[in-house]
Amino acid sequence: MIKINNHINKTIVLVIALTMVFSCKNNFEDVKKIGVSENTPIGVAENMNLKYTDSGRVTANLRSPKMLDFSNRDFPFSEFPNTVEMDLFDENNQKSTITADYAIVYDKTGLIDMQGNVVLISSDKDTLFAEQLYYDQNREWLFTNKPVTFKRKTDVLNGKGFDSDVKFSKAQVLEIDGSVTVNE
Known part of the structure:
Protein backbone atom coordinates (compact mmCIF):
# COMPACT_ATOMS: atom_id res chain seq x y z
CA MET A 1 0.00 0.00 0.00
CA ILE A 2 2.86 2.35 0.85
CA LYS A 3 4.58 1.49 -2.46
CA ILE A 4 1.39 2.34 -4.39
CA ASN A 5 1.00 5.70 -2.57
CA ASN A 6 4.70 6.49 -3.23
CA HIS A 7 4.23 5.58 -6.89
CA ILE A 8 1.09 7.78 -7.13
CA ASN A 9 2.90 10.72 -5.43
CA LYS A 10 5.89 10.40 -7.81
CA THR A 11 3.53 10.27 -10.80
CA ILE A 12 1.67 13.40 -9.64
CA VAL A 13 4.95 15.29 -9.10
CA LEU A 14 6.20 14.18 -12.55
CA VAL A 15 2.95 15.29 -14.24
CA ILE A 16 3.10 18.70 -12.54
CA ALA A 17 6.79 19.15 -13.49
CA LEU A 18 6.15 18.22 -17.13
CA THR A 19 3.16 20.55 -17.27
CA MET A 20 5.30 23.42 -16.00
CA VAL A 21 8.11 22.69 -18.47
CA PHE A 22 5.81 22.54 -21.48
CA SER A 23 3.77 25.59 -20.42
CA CYS A 24 6.83 27.85 -20.37
CA LYS A 25 7.42 29.98 -23.45
CA ASN A 26 10.25 32.12 -24.67
CA ASN A 27 9.12 35.67 -23.97
CA PHE A 28 12.48 37.39 -23.87
CA GLU A 29 11.23 40.14 -26.22
CA ASP A 30 8.36 40.89 -23.81
CA VAL A 31 10.77 40.99 -20.87
CA LYS A 32 12.99 43.50 -22.73
CA LYS A 33 10.00 45.81 -23.19
CA ILE A 34 9.20 45.95 -19.48
CA GLY A 35 9.67 49.51 -18.31
CA VAL A 36 9.69 50.94 -21.84
CA SER A 37 6.45 52.67 -22.75
Missing part, protein backbone atom coordinates in the same frame (compact mmCIF):
# COMPACT_ATOMS: atom_id res chain seq x y z
CA GLU A 38 5.50 52.65 -26.42
CA ASN A 39 4.45 56.28 -25.98
CA THR A 40 7.97 57.45 -25.23
CA PRO A 41 10.76 57.49 -27.79
CA ILE A 42 13.50 54.91 -27.51
CA GLY A 43 15.99 57.63 -28.51
CA VAL A 44 16.32 61.37 -29.00
CA ALA A 45 18.80 62.99 -31.38
CA GLU A 46 19.65 66.63 -31.91
CA ASN A 47 20.84 68.47 -35.02
CA MET A 48 19.94 65.60 -37.37
CA ASN A 49 21.29 65.45 -40.90
CA LEU A 50 19.97 62.30 -42.62
CA LYS A 51 20.96 61.41 -46.16
CA TYR A 52 18.88 58.94 -48.18
CA THR A 53 20.64 57.15 -51.02
CA ASP A 54 19.61 54.90 -53.87
CA SER A 55 22.32 52.96 -55.72
CA GLY A 56 25.00 55.30 -54.34
CA ARG A 57 23.15 58.47 -55.40
CA VAL A 58 21.85 60.86 -52.72
CA THR A 59 18.12 61.22 -53.33
CA ALA A 60 17.18 63.25 -50.23
CA ASN A 61 18.82 65.09 -47.34
CA LEU A 62 16.66 65.72 -44.27
CA ARG A 63 17.76 68.17 -41.56
CA SER A 64 16.07 68.96 -38.27
CA PRO A 65 17.07 70.26 -34.84
CA LYS A 66 15.44 67.28 -33.09
CA MET A 67 14.42 63.70 -33.89
CA LEU A 68 12.43 61.30 -31.70
CA ASP A 69 13.01 57.61 -32.47
CA PHE A 70 9.95 55.38 -32.03
CA SER A 71 11.49 52.22 -33.51
CA ASN A 72 10.21 50.34 -30.43
CA ARG A 73 6.68 50.38 -31.89
CA ASP A 74 5.06 47.66 -33.97
CA PHE A 75 4.90 50.23 -36.83
CA PRO A 76 8.20 52.10 -36.30
CA PHE A 77 8.64 55.78 -37.15
CA SER A 78 10.83 58.81 -36.49
CA GLU A 79 9.27 62.11 -35.49
CA PHE A 80 10.69 65.58 -36.16
CA PRO A 81 8.71 67.94 -33.89
CA ASN A 82 10.73 71.17 -34.30
CA THR A 83 10.79 72.03 -38.02
CA VAL A 84 12.33 70.09 -40.84
CA GLU A 85 14.10 70.98 -44.06
CA MET A 86 14.53 68.43 -46.81
CA ASP A 87 16.40 68.64 -50.10
CA LEU A 88 15.28 66.30 -52.90
CA PHE A 89 17.64 65.49 -55.75
CA ASP A 90 16.60 64.12 -59.14
CA GLU A 91 18.87 61.94 -61.28
CA ASN A 92 20.46 65.11 -62.76
CA ASN A 93 21.27 66.30 -59.21
CA GLN A 94 18.76 69.18 -59.51
CA LYS A 95 17.69 70.20 -55.98
CA SER A 96 14.22 71.00 -54.69
CA THR A 97 13.78 72.10 -51.07
CA ILE A 98 10.86 71.47 -48.72
CA THR A 99 10.41 73.12 -45.33
CA ALA A 100 7.73 72.24 -42.76
CA ASP A 101 6.94 72.75 -39.08
CA TYR A 102 6.75 69.01 -38.35
CA ALA A 103 7.45 65.65 -40.01
CA ILE A 104 7.15 61.90 -39.47
CA VAL A 105 9.21 59.30 -41.35
CA TYR A 106 7.56 55.86 -41.51
CA ASP A 107 10.32 53.25 -41.74
CA LYS A 108 8.30 50.35 -43.18
CA THR A 109 6.53 52.28 -45.94
CA GLY A 110 9.19 54.83 -46.88
CA LEU A 111 6.68 57.69 -46.52
CA ILE A 112 7.61 61.07 -45.10
CA ASP A 113 4.62 63.07 -43.83
CA MET A 114 5.39 66.81 -43.59
CA GLN A 115 2.87 69.08 -41.89
CA GLY A 116 2.34 72.74 -41.04
CA ASN A 117 3.39 75.64 -43.28
CA VAL A 118 4.83 73.35 -45.94
CA VAL A 119 6.74 75.22 -48.65
CA LEU A 120 8.34 73.43 -51.58
CA ILE A 121 10.66 75.30 -53.94
CA SER A 122 11.69 73.36 -57.05
CA SER A 123 14.96 73.69 -58.91
CA ASP A 124 13.05 75.79 -61.50
CA LYS A 125 11.74 78.08 -58.69
CA ASP A 126 8.19 76.70 -58.90
CA THR A 127 6.68 77.02 -55.42
CA LEU A 128 4.06 74.94 -53.64
CA PHE A 129 2.33 76.03 -50.42
CA ALA A 130 0.38 73.42 -48.43
CA GLU A 131 -0.53 72.40 -44.90
CA GLN A 132 0.53 68.80 -45.53
CA LEU A 133 2.69 67.04 -48.11
CA TYR A 134 3.77 63.41 -48.41
CA TYR A 135 7.00 62.23 -50.01
CA ASP A 136 7.17 58.60 -51.12
CA GLN A 137 10.88 57.77 -51.04
CA ASN A 138 10.48 54.51 -52.97
CA ARG A 139 8.64 56.09 -55.90
CA GLU A 140 10.25 59.55 -55.53
CA TRP A 141 6.75 61.03 -55.60
CA LEU A 142 5.11 64.00 -53.81
CA PHE A 143 1.39 64.21 -53.07
CA THR A 144 -1.32 65.65 -50.85
CA ASN A 145 -5.11 65.81 -50.74
CA LYS A 146 -5.14 69.04 -48.73
CA PRO A 147 -5.64 72.55 -50.21
CA VAL A 148 -2.59 73.91 -52.08
CA THR A 149 -1.34 76.98 -53.89
CA PHE A 150 1.13 76.27 -56.70
CA LYS A 151 3.08 79.08 -58.37
CA ARG A 152 4.66 78.15 -61.71
CA LYS A 153 6.29 80.84 -63.83
CA THR A 154 3.41 83.31 -64.35
CA ASP A 155 0.55 81.07 -63.17
CA VAL A 156 -0.85 80.70 -59.67
CA LEU A 157 -3.13 77.68 -59.18
CA ASN A 158 -5.27 76.91 -56.13
CA GLY A 159 -6.63 73.43 -55.67
CA LYS A 160 -7.60 70.63 -53.34
CA GLY A 161 -4.53 68.45 -53.84
CA PHE A 162 -1.20 68.00 -55.58
CA ASP A 163 0.60 65.14 -57.32
CA SER A 164 4.10 65.17 -58.80
CA ASP A 165 7.39 63.42 -59.44
CA VAL A 166 10.52 65.04 -57.94
CA LYS A 167 11.46 66.61 -61.30
CA PHE A 168 8.03 68.32 -61.50
CA SER A 169 7.67 67.14 -65.09
CA LYS A 170 4.36 65.52 -64.07
CA ALA A 171 3.21 68.13 -61.53
CA GLN A 172 -0.51 68.69 -61.33
CA VAL A 173 -2.83 70.55 -59.02
CA LEU A 174 -5.93 68.48 -58.31
CA GLU A 175 -9.47 69.87 -58.34
CA ILE A 176 -8.41 73.38 -59.35
CA ASP A 177 -10.68 75.97 -57.75
CA GLY A 178 -8.92 79.10 -58.95
CA SER A 179 -6.11 80.27 -61.17
CA VAL A 180 -4.41 83.57 -61.89
CA THR A 181 -1.97 84.52 -64.63
CA VAL A 182 0.44 87.26 -63.69
CA ASN A 183 1.90 89.40 -66.50
CA GLU A 184 5.51 90.35 -65.99
